[in-house]
Amino acid sequence: MTARQLIGLLVDPDGFQGWDEPPAGPPADPGYRASLDRARARTGLDEAVLTGAGLVGGRPVALVASEFGFLGGSIGVATAERITRAVERATAERLPLLALPVSGGTRMQEGSSAFLCMLRITAAVQAHRAAGLPYLTYLRNPTMGGVFASWGTLGQLVFAEPGARLGFLGPRVYEELRGVELPPDVQRAETLAGRGLVDAVVPPEDLRELVRRTLAVLATTAPAPGRADTAGTSTPDPSPAPDGAAEHPDAWDSVRRTRRPDRPGTRELLRHTAEELVLLDAPGGRGGALVRALAVLGGRPVLVVGQQRQTPEHERPFTAADLRAVRRTARVAEQLGLPLVTVVDTAGAELSAQAELDGIAVEIAHCLTTLLALRTPVLAVLLGQGSGGGALALLPADRVLAAGHAWLAPLPPEGASAIVHRDGGHAAELARSQGIGAGHLAEVGLVDEVVEERPDAADEPEAFCARLGRAVGAALGGLAALPEPDRLAARALRHRRLGDLR
Numbered sequence: 001m002t003a004r005q006l007i008g009l010l011v012d013p014d015g016f017q018g019w020d021e022p023p024a025g026p027p028a029d030p031g032y033r034a035s036l037d038r039a040r041a042r043t044g045l046d047e048a049v050l051t052g053a054g055l056v057g058g059r060p061v062a063l064v065a066s067e068f069g070f071l072g073g074s075i076g077v078a079t080a081e082r083i084t085r086a087v088e089r090a091t092a093e094r095l096p097l098l099a100l101p102v103s104g105g106t107r108m109q110e111g112s113s114a115f116l117c118m119l120r121i122t123a124a125v126q127a128h129r130a131a132g133l134p135y136l137t138y139l140r141n142p143t144m145g146g147v148f149a150s151w152g153t154l155g156q157l158v159f160a161e162p163g164a165r166l167g168f169l170g171p172r173v174y175e176e177l178r179g180v181e182l183p184p185d186v187q188r189a190e191t192l193a194g195r196g197l198v199d200a201v202v203p204p205e206d207l208r209e210l211v212r213r214t215l216a217v218l219a220t221t222a223p224a225p226g227r228a229d230t231a232g233t234s235t236p237d238p239s240p241a242p243d244g245a246a247e248h249p250d251a252w253d254s255v256r257r258t259r260r261p262d263r264p265g266t267r268e269l270l271r272h273t274a275e276e277l278v279l280l281d282a283p284g285g286r287g288g289a290l291v292r293a294l295a296v297l298g299g300r301p302v303l304v305v306g307q308q309r310q311t312p313e314h315e316r317p318f319t320a321a322d323l324r325a326v327r328r329t330a331r332v333a334e335q336l337g338l339p340l341v342t343v344v345d346t347a348g349a350e351l352s353a354q355a356e357l358d359g360i361a362v363e364i365a366h367c368l369t370t371l372l373a374l375r376t377p378v379l380a381v382l383l384g385q386g387s388g389g390g391a392l393a394l395l396p397a398d399r400v401l402a403a404g405h406a407w408l409a410p411l412p413p414e415g416a417s418a419i420v421h422r423d424g425g426h427a428a429e430l431a432r433s434q435g436i437g438a439g440h441l442a443e444v445g446l447v448d449e450v451v452e453e454r455p456d457a458a459d460e461p462e463a464f465c466a467r468l469g470r471a472v473g474a475a476l477g478g479l480a481a482l483p484e485p486d487r488l489a490a491r492a493l494r495h496r497r498l499g500d501l502r
Contacts, residue, residue, distance in 0.1 A: 003065035011054030018052040023078035051086035057212035062090035065100040073103035080117030087124035096134035105145020118150040156332040160189035196325035220301040248439030252428035254405035258384035263458040266306035273469030289316035298473020303333040306343025317350035318390040323363035339377040342394040349390030367393035377479040382406040402438035404453035409436040
């Protein structure tokens with residue numbers, strides 16, 4: 001698909017306005033000059049990129065689209081200048097920017113001069129992101145070399161064409177330099193999506209709708225402080241203050257209820273409660289342990305990262321790659337100025353030799369520090385199972401909501417029993433003695449509000465999700481009303497006191 005064809009597929013009819021000016025004079029080298037002339041005659045373009053602005057679903061967006069037919073979409077000095085000017089103009093006009101690279105990388109005929117221009121483009125992209133503006137990229141087949149290693153993969157959201165070859169070094173060059181062939185699937189879009197390096201693999205014909213919905217979420221104006229009941233979300237009745245003598249559900253009964261296969265998980269919660277929803281699932285990642293989404297909850301645009309519940313029938317180990325994706329999502333939320341909502345529902349992080357080699361414990365530690373330092377509001381929802389470091393990694397927050405039967409423990413009760421009693425037969429006893437239930441977690445300062453289950457979420461999924469959605473909307477409204485310095489100071493004090501009985 002040419003650059004013009006892809007732009008025509010994306011923008012509203014007659015909605016594209018080009019920004020390009022003719023490039024500077026021809027190069028001195030006659031062979032290179034002849035190559036440029038042939039590329040111009042073949043494509044009808046004067047360079048390897050088209051830039052401009054258009055409307056997607058009525059919303060303005062700046063576009064940078066590479067043309068592979070023009071010297072393999074390679075980036076020379078003139079190409080880089082055109083891209084840089086487009087990014088700078090998008091920043092000045094406060095437009096979201098959609099980059100559509102397809103390129104073999106740096107233009108070899110221009111050598112180091114062209115190579116260094118990747119810094120020029122990257123600096124412009126960084127300034128655009130620093131201005132709090134959306135930068136989205138759609139990696140086409142192929143996107144390689146310096147383009148992949150700079151502005152091609154710097155999108156807050158990175159989408160890719162199915163089957164696209166994406167990577168740092170082309171297979172022919174790899175074989176020449178290393179003497180062996182590169183495994184064929186290493187640089188495929190689907191492989192990168194499975195490792196959390198691409199947010200979604202999207203056919204070109206579906207890209208317009210994805211971009212339209214993404215822009216719709218990002219363009220949503222949050223309700224004014226104190227108006228968290230916008231879009232049909234009403235403020236719930238305040239929960240009573242935690243009382244050490246209050247009746248709490250039996251902890252072992254709660255553990256068993258959260259393991260029911262029909263209990264609603266993160267995806268179900270979002271589908272029942274979001275006013276707008278863009279699930280960032282990718283083939284290969286679908287059905288995995290992590291859910292990432294752009295959504296409008298309680299009238300507010302948010303980024304959501306959550307664990308999809310694990311059952312005996314559906315094993316979903318929470319991996320080091322998942323934890324890296326959590327951190328990336330948190331950073332994107334901060335760049336876009338959006339609240340981050342984390343949803344905890346896991347039987348635990350992956351337990352394997354490979355997980356140890358992948359540094360899963362280190363990734364948990366980095367998740368904790370990332371969320372604790374995040375300047376944007378963070379709301380955590382303890383939805384069901386909360387086992388081990390995999391659960392803890394998503395819990396640093398300004399406020400925590402919990403489902404009535406949700407629980408948090410260093411290990412599943414069976415594992416705790418194996419440590420204390422050298423067998424798993426005392427799991428129920430350990431669950432009851434460790435204070436793992438939502439009510440007890442409120443007493444030690446983790447949970448701010450417990451959302452009732454009647455009798456449990458699996459028996460009333462829609463009603464439960466609606467109640468939890470109202471609580472999420474109210475909590476987001478309360479966090480939005482706090483000045484940032486006050487909110488960050490309260491977060492620091494909150495975590496200083498965690499674990500003390502109130």
